[in-house]
Amino acid sequence: MMVSLPHCGEAPISFSSTPVDKGLIRLSVRRAGTLTTAMHGLGTEAIIGLRGPYGKPFPMAYLSQLDLLFVAGGIGLAPLSSVINSCLANPDYHGHITILYGSRTPEDIAFMGDMALWRQNPGVHCQLTVDLASADWQGNTGLVTTLFDQVAINPAQQSGVVCGPPLMIKAVLKALAERGFSDKDIITTMERHMKCGVGVCRHCHLDGKLVCVDGPVFNLAQLKELNVREIS
Ligand SMILES: Cc1cc2nc3c(=O)[nH]c(=O)nc-3n(C[C@H](O)[C@H](O)[C@H](O)COP(=O)(O)OP(=O)(O)OC[C@H]3O[C@@H](n4cnc5c(N)ncnc54)[C@H](O)[C@@H]3O)c2cc1C
Structure with missing residues (x-):
């Protein structure tokens, strides 16, 4: 919107x-x-x-057939929480959900209420990390990619769904590709300065595409056809 x-x-x-x-x-x-x-x-x-709403949505029909690995940074969990809750509310979804969430500091952690609910679901595994720990933080410290080695990853049955700031997206796309996810199973949002939302002002251009109408959701196969900093 x-x-x-x-x-x-x-x-x-x-x-x-x-x-x-x-x-x-x-x-x-x-x-x-x-x-x-x-x-x-x-x-x-x-x-x-x-x-609005504007732009292309997450491919829910495709995602609802797979196990899902969500990787979010900061407020990037906002759109992913919608996808996660849609899957959990869908009686035809029988996959397993893994959520890796990175926050700058413990104070910046958002969606605590959602995470508490997700953790009660046996089909959901949720891991959290912060970049900068406070004295009383007892959880993981480090970038969200450091959580990859702590969870079961099965690229043959999983799609990776990513949202966060550009530098985090770059690191996560690389980590998913290294672990064997196919380009179509690496799905991410692209964030660019967006003004009109309807493809007129072209502020959010992405090497010939526009984030507001062609995105913000892309898979890695689509991004590889573009010259974008997140995969350069
Ligand atoms: C598709 C999409 C979905 C988004 N969804 C959310 C959401 O659900 N929740 C949320 O909190 N934010 C979201 N954002 C980010 C949000 O739109 C920006 O943070 C917005 O600019 C904030 O407006 P502002 O006037 O408060 O800040 P501004 O005064 O516009 O900017 C504050 C700072 O952020 C920088 N900035 C502004 N826009 C962007 C951008 N697109 N990329 C990188 N840096 C930027 C500016 O340069 C400045 O340093 C989304 C962005 C996109 C493109």
């Missing part, structure tokens, strides 16, 4: 709710700059502008 507030601007924000949540749209917003700081100050009765 393109989300706006009068006099503050407009920015792309992903759905973190699912179509199963009838009548509800959940947006999870990290405080980054002008608009998102203003959004963090809104009260419960506030009115915001929404337009």
Whole structure:
């Protein structure tokens, strides 16, 4: 969705709710700059502008046939939580879900409520790490790629689904390819500065494609046809 507030601007924000949540749209917003700081100050009765949805979604029909390895960095868990909860709500989904989530610090960890629910599901395995530990942090420390050796990986039956900042995406795509995931089973979002959301302004160009209309979801086979920094 393109989300706006009068006099503050407009920015792309992903759905973190699912179509199963009838009548509800959940947006999870990290405080980054002008608009998102203003959004963090809104009260419960506030009115915001929404337009969309735009772009290409995650390939849910394909993903619902496979075990899934989700790799998220920071607020990148927002769109992936929607995919995870959609799979878990789908009675025809019988796969196993592994979630690897990296956060900058323990204070920055988002989606604690979702993670607590996911961990109660025997079909879900969830691992967390932080880049910078605080004195009382007892979990993993290190980049999200350090979690790869702690979980069962089976590229023959799994798809990797990735969302996070560009540097993290680059490291994770490389790690998935090294572990034998096929290009079509490495699925990621691309983040670029997006303005219009409908393919007119071309701010979010990606070597001939536009993130707002052709993406933001791409598989590695599609990215290999483009000259993008995440796989260079
Ligand atoms: C497809 C897509 C989905 C997104 N989903 C979410 C979401 O669900 N939740 C969420 O919190 N954020 C999401 N974002 C990121 C969000 O749109 C930006 O953080 C937004 O610019 C914040 O607006 P602002 O006015 O608060 O900050 P701004 O004042 O626009 O920017 C703050 C800082 O972030 C940098 N920045 C702005 N946009 C981008 C960008 N696209 N890539 C890299 N750096 C940028 C600026 O250069 C500046 O340093 C998404 C981005 C994309 C492209």
